[in-house]
Amino acid sequence: MKIPKRLQPLVDDGMIDEVLVQLMSGKEAQVYVVRCGEQVRCAKVFKEAKQRSFKQAVQYQEGRKERNSRRSRAMAKKTRYGQKEQEKAWLNSEVDALYRLAAAGVRVPEPFGFVDGVLLMELINDADGYTAPRLDDVTFTPEQAREHYATVLQEVVRMLCAGLIHGDLSEFNVLFDGRVPVIIDLPQAVDAAGNNAAQEMLERDVDNMRDYFARYAPELLETQYAKEIWALYESGQLHPDSELTGQFVLDTHIADVDEVLAVIDDAEEEELDRQARIHGDEDDDD
Numbered sequence: 001m002k003i004p005k006r007l008q009p010l011v012d013d014g015m016i017d018e019v020l021v022q023l024m025s026g027k028e029a030q031v032y033v034v035r036c037g038e039q040v041r042c043a044k045v046f047k048e049a050k051q052r053s054f055k056q057a058v059q060y061q062e063g064r065k066e067r068n069s070r071r072s073r074a075m076a077k078k079t080r081y082g083q084k085e086q087e088k089a090w091l092n093s094e095v096d097a098l099y100r101l102a103a104a105g106v107r108v109p110e111p112f113g114f115v116d117g118v119l120l121m122e123l124i125n126d127a128d129g130y131t132a133p134r135l136d137d138v139t140f141t142p143e144q145a146r147e148h149y150a151t152v153l154q155e156v157v158r159m160l161c162a163g164l165i166h167g168d169l170s171e172f173n174v175l176f177d178g179r180v181p182v183i184i185d186l187p188q189a190v191d192a193a194g195n196n197a198a199q200e201m202l203e204r205d206v207d208n209m210r211d212y213f214a215r216y217a218p219e220l221l222e223t224q225y226a227k228e229i230w231a232l233y234e235s236g237q238l239h240p241d242s243e244l245t246g247q248f249v250l251d252t253h254i255a256d257v258d259e260v261l262a263v264i265d266d267a268e269e270e271e272l273d274r275q276a277r278i279h280g281d282e283d284d285d286d
């Protein structure tokens with residue numbers, strides 16, 4: 001096809017040899033299938049800031065580490081330079097997330113670089129070599145739904161162990177390669193440790209996926225994985241291979257105040273006894 005304007009610089013640099021076809025045009029980006037030498041890859045062209053929507057909201061940016069202090073000061077002030085730096089940080093975050101997650105063993109498209117607002121990455125295909133469908137376009141048996149939900153949960157746990165929460169996880173941002181679910185679309189990924197809304201976002205991600213898979217396996221609606229994962233994470237007990245049960249018991253045990261007071265009284269009495277004995281001994285010595 002004719003080379004889109006935004007891809008021209010990458011063609012000029014020899015990073016892309018041919019643009020084959022345009023995939024869906026999402027809210028945030030246009031996605032193309034491109035040829036790089038022998039490889040067929042995926043090129044995600046991010047829209048300009050003003051054309052984009054909610055994901056740049058403050059909530060998502062919070063806690064993101066900005067290593068360059070001059071840049072973070074500029075971003076805080078709303079100067080034009082600051083806005084440009086903010087835009088760059090936003091765009092880089094999907095590439096950062098892809099590298100971090102790939103390193104953590106999460107199945108995401110392999111990233112091949114980020115140039116001029118274009119992310120080059122692995123094109124996810126299905127078993128027949130066609131571009132992989134989104135989960136929304138796939139149907140499963142109840143058994144498959146349970147199996148793939150378990151896989152997605154394990155990926156969410158691995159992400160969280162790597163410090164990240166997807167933040168926009170749903171059947172529209174997970175592809176199916178015929179074997180396993182592949183998570184995509186990460187520019188809004190949030191920093192789990194530094195973000196006050198982290199728990200809420202994790203629960204929303206997990207519950208979105210639960211609701212999707214429950215279309216095929218309704219009993220999944222009874223599970224409580226989101227709360228279980230967060231409780232393990234918060235108490236420092238979450239590991240990439242944590243075994244999950246789907247059960248979560250809220251600690252509703254109310255302290256029995258009378259019992260606590262009785263224990264304190266006993267301790268006090270014992271102490272008085274002890275002191276009386278010591279003084280008694282001292283008296284005997286005289």
Ligand SMILES: Nc1ncnc2c1ncn2[C@@H]1O[C@H](COP(=O)(O)OP(=O)(O)OP(=O)(O)O)[C@@H](O)[C@H]1O
Nearest residue numbers: 023024026027028029031042109122123124184185
């Ligand atoms: N690596 C990939 N391999 C195959 N298809 C992909 C890949 N990345 C994206 N796509 C396709 O392009 C679509 C849009 O990609 P993505 O979700 O990353 O962009 P987006 O503009 O943020 O989307 P939206 O805002 O609609 O969620 C996906 O739904 C998927 O069909």
Ligand SMILES: [Mg+2]
Nearest residue numbers: 026172173185
């Ligand atoms: Mg998307």
